[in-house]
Amino acid sequence: MISVDEARTRILAGLRPTAAEIVPLAAAWGRVTAQPIAARLTQPPLDVSAMDGYALRGPDGVVGAVLAVVGAAPAGHPWPGTLGSGEALRLFTGSIIPDGADAILLQEDATRAGEHVTVNEAVVARRHIRRAAQDYSCGEILVPAGKLLNARDIGLIAAGNHPWVAVHRRPRVAILATGDEIALPGEPIPPGGIVSSNSHALAALVQSCGGDAVVLPVAPDDSAAIAAAATGARSCDILVTTGGASVGEHDLIQSALAPAGLVVDFWKIAMRPGKPLIHGALGGVPLLGLPGNPVSSLITAILFLLPALRVLSGLPGAPPPTSHAVLGADLPANDHRADHLRARLVTDSAGNTAVSAFTRQDSAMLRLLAESNALILRPPHAQAAKSGEIVPIIRLDHLGL
């Protein structure tokens, strides 16, 4: 058995980001840039006003001065002349400062009467003026390669004058659930059977990570059927299987796919839930064989598939985001397997946040997992921990998981 960290390192080592594709800017939210994006213009392109008011020459802006208003320059309608002494130009936030002017008289500090304006507060030269290139210059990198695009990035890329963006293609993830006992929701359930939940939960996890799930038909516990179903993964970036438990967890996946060329890297990890986990490749497609228990399947997906999707998407490889919380209840010492306890992180009325593990940790209890909002991480051989100690956690509520 190998450690969780070593398993993740070996899984990620076999993955490469997907190739780049061009998408319209309007479809780029949540995608990962494949190239740096440089500004195609300078912002602001010239000195502009930061306020509504009047442009004038600094020395003219003394209290009591009366200036001739020679025109107006609303944003988008620059005034083409050169401002002379004793003159003022009406302008607005974003208006280009005309040649000759170097100061702004604020609207609220001015009294307008016909074609003249009176200065009520002394102006300060260059104040309330946004200098050309204050935000960025043409050619500067606005967004680096390998960035997950949020709404602010999208605004910045638009402002930089890009209608198209080169991003990594969404990873395509084939999901293959196996088992004689499972039926799709709404379909007839065999005797002693259960309804398939793993492939649906995994497909949602893939979606939450920006991937496209290809849910293959459920394969019965039969080698030929499993091998046939797995051919559907050929055009995918990774194949994820779940189950194969009816003849000993995962034996069937290995024996069914070996004739098709499955190369197994490892298949046991010192963790709970989810000890049996296959990592390998099938015809060049990386394969991750997850346990059949629904809780084990989702937790191993969070630990291994989520980082794998990040790498395939063009992001740096990393463990799932881990933070720390105060324990709300004691925990016993741990054995040699890393444990991932389903837990509730709760903030009381005084603002104190604490995390407490559920008493039952049965890996078949999907409702308990749904009611969790955190996993407490217990390393192998962790000592007993007291309420009040700080423990590492994975917050599930931040991940859309």
Add this chain to the structure above:
Amino acid sequence: MISVDEARTRILAGLRPTAAEIVPLAAAWGRVTAQPIAARLTQPPLDVSAMDGYALRGPDGVVGAVLAVVGAAPAGHPWPGTLGSGEALRLFTGSIIPDGADAILLQEDATRAGEHVTVNEAVVARRHIRRAAQDYSCGEILVPAGKLLNARDIGLIAAGNHPWVAVHRRPRVAILATGDEIALPGEPIPPGGIVSSNSHALAALVQSCGGDAVVLPVAPDDSAAIAAAATGARSCDILVTTGGASVGEHDLIQSALAPAGLVVDFWKIAMRPGKPLIHGALGGVPLLGLPGNPVSSLITAILFLLPALRVLSGLPGAPPPTSHAVLGADLPANDHRADHLRARLVTDSAGNTAVSAFTRQDSAMLRLLAESNALILRPPHAQAAKSGEIVPIIRLDHLGL
């Protein structure tokens, strides 16, 4: 001028969740349930084994006992008989416990020889057996109404045997950018013009909140053109405008849409950036008129449009998620307007996290906003704050914003 909280309360008071629609389970991730979802079956349906091994009668499971293996019951193939004294049944994780049996002999505690198995460790009755209904019973509510569905919920709904889910329709948000000076990315830029970024950033924000953006054509600063463009919002759940700044922030939106029936609730909020903000309704469609400055536009969207989208989606109305952080640099006292400082939340190598505001807070600097990962919230008349004090923040990195 009214406060940020009062503005938000008044905006949310005018909104109702969208109607329900039926979507396939595979399309339900990130949607909000319109009805509670009850289990359509009991899980497990009967007592099942939690381990691979043998079912037997408790009293038979003494060290050294040799039992006759009468058959096998892989998951999905229950054994129909009644287990007698001196008998054992081979089974696996998830297999139904046969009538007559009440104990599990673990595979690793057994020696199999032909049709017999020897007990190497004494069994404990009922141990390693998952009781029927341990996870949930038929008819129990698995997911309440008004829940944003994550991957674990999707798995649970599948397990509860639901191929379809009733969710609130995605809110449709019409976005109308106005201004003579703005051009879409890649299109010719007028003299003194800039490239439109607001509508793209707002559309991405809408998408990150689970809504559908309808980006209307850019309207020039002309009343008739604005009124014509705004008719595109008739089938939408809310109309968001940005800009209208060239003749005084927002005056044009109000004057252009008044003949079309715009009813204005308020239009000034004691906040920075973003004082001028229109709230009203146009022909029964709620209207939110955001400032034209790109930073002001996005920050007011986070404060008001994001909560509005939650309510429209069927979630409880609430301010954007606020947390707390240690200040990394002093802040001056605040004036009468609530301030929202663009800031960086940074964790140093020792694990200490601190948030520091950027020195420049110009509301035209979109790149600075993109480089922020938090907003520091400064209430009206907040006293000067020292490095090391705790301040409220909105984390932008958790919101896809």
